[in-house]
Amino acid sequence: MHHTTAGPRRSTRLIASAAVASLVLTMSACGSSDDPTKSAEQEKLGKGEALTITTFGEFGYDALIEEWNADHPDIQVQQTKVSLWDDWKNELNTNLQAGSGLPDVVAIEGDFMPALVAAPDRWVDLSSDEVEGRWLDFKEKAATTADGALLGYATDAGPEAICYRADLFAKAGLPTDRAEVAALMTTWDDYFALGEKFVKAVPDTAWYDASGSIAQAMLNQVAFPFEQSDNTVDVENDELRGVYDTVTGYTPTLSTKAAQWGDDWSAGFKNDGFATIPCPGWMRSNIKDNTGDPAPKGVRWDIADVFPGGGGNWGGSYLAVPKSSTHQDEAQEFITWITAPEQQLKIFASLGNFPSQVAALEDAELLKAKDPYFNDAPAGEIFSNRAAAIDVQPYHGPLYSDILGKFQDAINRVDQGTDPKESWDTFLSDVAALQ
Amino acid sequence: MTNPTAPAGDVATATSPADRPPEQDSAGEGSPRNRRLVRRQRRSRWDVKLSPYLYVSPFFVLFAIVGLYPLLYTGYLSLFDWNRAYYVRGDFVGLDNYSFVLTDPVFRKSLVNTFSIFLMSSVPQVVLAVAVAALLDTRLRGRTFWRMSVLLPFVVAPTAAVLIFGSLFADRYGMINQLLGEIGLEPIRWHVDRWWSHFAIAGMVNWRWTGYNALIFLAAMQAVPRDLYEAASLDGAGRIRQFFAVTLPMIRPTMIFVIITSTIGGLQIFTEPRLFDDTPNREGGPDHQYMTSTLYIYVKGIEDQFYGRASAAAWILFLIIVGIALLNFGVTRFLTRRSVS
Numbered sequence: 208m209h210h211t212t213a214g215p216r217r218s219t220r221l222i223a224s225a226a227v228a229s230l231v232l233t234m235s236a237c238g239s240s241d242d243p244t245k246s247a248e249q250e251k252l253g254k255g256e257a258l259t260i261t262t263f264g265e266f267g268y269d270a271l272i273e274e275w276n277a278d279h280p281d282i283q284v285q286q287t288k289v290s291l292w293d294d295w296k297n298e299l300n301t302n303l304q305a306g307s308g309l310p311d312v313v314a315i316e317g318d319f320m321p322a323l324v325a326a327p328d329r330w331v332d333l334s335s336d337e338v339e340g341r342w343l344d345f346k347e348k349a350a351t352t353a354d355g356a357l358l359g360y361a362t363d364a365g366p367e368a369i370c371y372r373a374d375l376f377a378k379a380g381l382p383t384d385r386a387e388v389a390a391l392m393t394t395w396d397d398y399f400a401l402g403e404k405f406v407k408a409v410p411d412t413a414w415y416d417a418s419g420s421i422a423q424a425m426l427n428q429v430a431f432p433f434e435q436s437d438n439t440v441d442v443e444n445d446e447l448r449g450v451y452d453t454v455t456g457y458t459p460t461l462s463t464k465a466a467q468w469g470d471d472w473s474a475g476f477k478n479d480g481f482a483t484i485p486c487p488g489w490m491r492s493n494i495k496d497n498t499g500d501p502a503p504k505g506v507r508w509d510i511a512d513v514f515p516g517g518g519g520n521w522g523g524s525y526l527a528v529p530k531s532s533t534h535q536d537e538a539q540e541f542i543t544w545i546t547a548p549e550q551q552l553k554i555f556a557s558l559g560n561f562p563s564q565v566a567a568l569e570d571a572e573l574l575k576a577k578d579p580y581f582n583d584a585p586a587g588e589i590f591s592n593r594a595a596a597i598d599v600q601p602y603h604g605p606l607y608s609d610i611l612g613k614f615q616d617a618i619n620r621v622d623q624g625t626d627p628k629e630s631w632d633t634f635l636s637d638v639a640a641l642q
Numbered sequence: 643m644t645n646p647t648a649p650a651g652d653v654a655t656a657t658s659p660a661d662r663p664p665e666q667d668s669a670g671e672g673s674p675r676n677r678r679l680v681r682r683q684r685r686s687r688w689d690v691k692l693s694p695y696l697y698v699s700p701f702f703v704l705f706a707i708v709g710l711y712p713l714l715y716t717g718y719l720s721l722f723d724w725n726r727a728y729y730v731r732g733d734f735v736g737l738d739n740y741s742f743v744l745t746d747p748v749f750r751k752s753l754v755n756t757f758s759i760f761l762m763s764s765v766p767q768v769v770l771a772v773a774v775a776a777l778l779d780t781r782l783r784g785r786t787f788w789r790m791s792v793l794l795p796f797v798v799a800p801t802a803a804v805l806i807f808g809s810l811f812a813d814r815y816g817m818i819n820q821l822l823g824e825i826g827l828e829p830i831r832w833h834v835d836r837w838w839s840h841f842a843i844a845g846m847v848n849w850r851w852t853g854y855n856a857l858i859f860l861a862a863m864q865a866v867p868r869d870l871y872e873a874a875s876l877d878g879a880g881r882i883r884q885f886f887a888v889t890l891p892m893i894r895p896t897m898i899f900v901i902i903t904s905t906i907g908g909l910q911i912f913t914e915p916r917l918f919d920d921t922p923n924r925e926g927g928p929d930h931q932y933m934t935s936t937l938y939i940y941v942k943g944i945e946d947q948f949y950g951r952a953s954a955a956a957w958i959l960f961l962i963i964v965g966i967a968l969l970n971f972g973v974t975r976f977l978t979r980r981s982v983s
Contacts, residue, residue: 291922293922293923293924294924296945297944297945300729300944300945300947301944303729304729304947304949306729322727325727326727326728326729328728329728329729465813465814466921466928467921467922468920468922469920469921470808470809470812470815470816470920471812471813471814471815471920474812474815478815605727609945609946612923612945613923615921615922615923616921616923616925616928616929617928619928620928622928623833623834623928623929624834625929630929633929636747640748640946641946
């Protein structure tokens with residue numbers, strides 16, 4: 208669930224950012240002298256009080272929360288949805304700095320988890336016998352501190368496949384069958400070569416949705432993208448430079464040059480803007496919303512059971528409980544329930560967010576699931592295969608999320624026509640300013 | 643010797659005619675009645691002196707709490723490092739944050755952007771607002787309707803305005819570029835070319851604020867004595883001549899007020915550039931093409947978590963605004979004095 212923004216929710220996104228905007232304008236610089244290590248006194252929920260949770264994008268929790276509220280008259284849950292992660296992250300930072308204002312449960316984008324792990328005193332240790340070993344190993348590890356405190360419950364995982372427009376493939380004279388397509392793009396070189404063939408045949412359509420998403424996809428296969436294992440920042444490594452050079456090298460030919468999640472990016476789904484898109488499970492709801500459901504005449508989406516260069520995980524969020532919450536026990540009880548396999552399977556069925564729980568992954572229903580919007584592709588099986596193919600988990604240090612933002616800016620600058628060398632130098636100085 | 647004095651609140655004793663001291667005791671300053679008089683006079687003098695301050699004090703108390711305190715605290719914070727992980731104040735670093743901001747090319751870029759957007763919005767805005775006000779000041783049919791409708795954009799929330807302008811100014815599928823394409827022109831890259839992005843943002847600001855300022859001007863114009871116009875038209879001045887010779891000089895104080903407020907507002911522009919940006923980071927474009935100084939403060943403080951640097955930048959911007967306000971004041975004073983003499 209990474210920046211899942213879609214047409215209908217566009218206005219909420221703007222309103223949310225306006226809220227953030229007005230927040231910062233009225234914000235007075237007040238420091239918090241609270242001892243962050245001191246845990247809040249636990250209180251029982253009083254009458255009329257609710258357990259508050261803030262999510263971003265679409266977690267698919269509406270129906271589940273209704274179900275919970277019906278069963279738990281004492282612990283009523285109230286959800287606030289912010290549309291865009293980046294906006295929620297800023298509000299989260301503001302609240303953390305103010306030392307107040309956070310809800311009882313906070314949704315955290317996977318990339319930001321290391322920042323929590325680096326400052327664990329603000330967050331409730333959620334480890335318990337009940338939840339031990341529930342999650343995919345790498346999901347759990349990313350939320351665990353050196354002393355074994357578990358700071359977040361993983362909501363979903365983002366094993367990536369490639370979603371493609373079968374109708375545009377046919378137009379370019381490429382095979383449209385998903386097995387044949389998969390066989391054509393097992394490596395990045397194959398993928399780009401196929402793209403060059405495609406744009407020669409259909410010059411008005413780009414090969415992929417955005418340079419930023421390809422960069423993200425390739426980054427997810429780099430062991431130490433921005434930081435070394437001791438958390439020292441190292442962005443001048445060959446692998447990162449390789450990703451940058453490859454992506455910016457194909458900018459003039461294969462990319463839409465649109466900024467991911469922007470207006471032109473969203474419009475590209477409808478206007479035959481591009482033919483392929485790196486596709487974690489949650490991306491499917493974005494494709495559906497942006498393309499229109501039912502799809503416009505002639506538009507045929509499909510999913511290929513492949514990811515160039517192996518496997519990759521993109522996104523997947525966590526639920527964390529800040530120590531400022533006065534209802535930590537209830538909060539933990541609630542998130543244990545909502546991240547349980549049964550609930551994750553329901554979300555997968557309704558929205559496509561792929562489970563992060565081991566038990567859910569082995570579920571027979573999941574493996575049988577097909578996605579009618581994607582030409583009845585066996586989505587359950589495909590994404591399980593993609594999850595199994597993940598062999599590299601990139602190291603994320605506390606600055607990962609911030610540096611990633613600057614890196615995306617660097618890629619966007621090249622999209623807009625800045626010289627790649629110059630843009631890289633700006634990136635280096637941007638990263639230096641973060642330290 | 644000691645004179646027992648009546649308690650101040652003892653009104654009955656003080657005003658009792660029976661107690662009235664002899665009138666001839668003019669030199670007797672020590673007499674109880676005179677002392678009471680002196681006290682009362684003193685009290686009323688204090689009343690005259692102090693009460694006005696008491697009446698206006700709520701503003702200043704409020705200002706001290708919500709204005710002055712944050713200002714001073716920001717100044718205090720600007721001298722410290724910031725612990726990004728724990729969101730707490732770090733070591734004292736003196737003026738390091740100021741030298742960081744002043745040598746940061748991004749900050750300089752943001753200053754240029756701020757001034758560019760400010761000039762592109764404030765100047766046409768004031769000219770247009772005066773023109774609209776002049777038109778509204780004539781005998782129109784359905785005057786109230788027209789006056790209400792110029793205020794309409796101001797009532798629209800900036801977010802909604804940005805939604806509208808976002809679909810106008812999208813680079814590829816935006817309405818303006820589609821229209822340009824229809825007539826065979828190259829699309830304008832609104833989010834890429836620095837000056838065009840400023841133009842688009844200034845457009846949003848103007849759309850929102852012109853009507854608001856026009857109403858302020860209109861109020862001032864309505865207060866211009868009508869016999870001045872009669873006299874002018876008797877002297878043979880046409881409508882245009884009347885506008886320049888009567889209306890404009892008469893609304894000068896209002897003009898100064900609008901110019902100063904729109905200068906301050908223009909230098910603090912934030913919402914429009916932030917929402918105009920549709921890249922995930924919203925730092926005023928990937929190359930900071932339209933990052934304004936307030937946006938810089940926001941990015942440094944909230945996104946990058948360097949409150950010290952953000953505070954330093956805020957103070958620098960504050961000093962710049964004070965400087966410009968003083969300059970504004972000086973120039974207008976010079977101009978008014980010249981026109982009086």
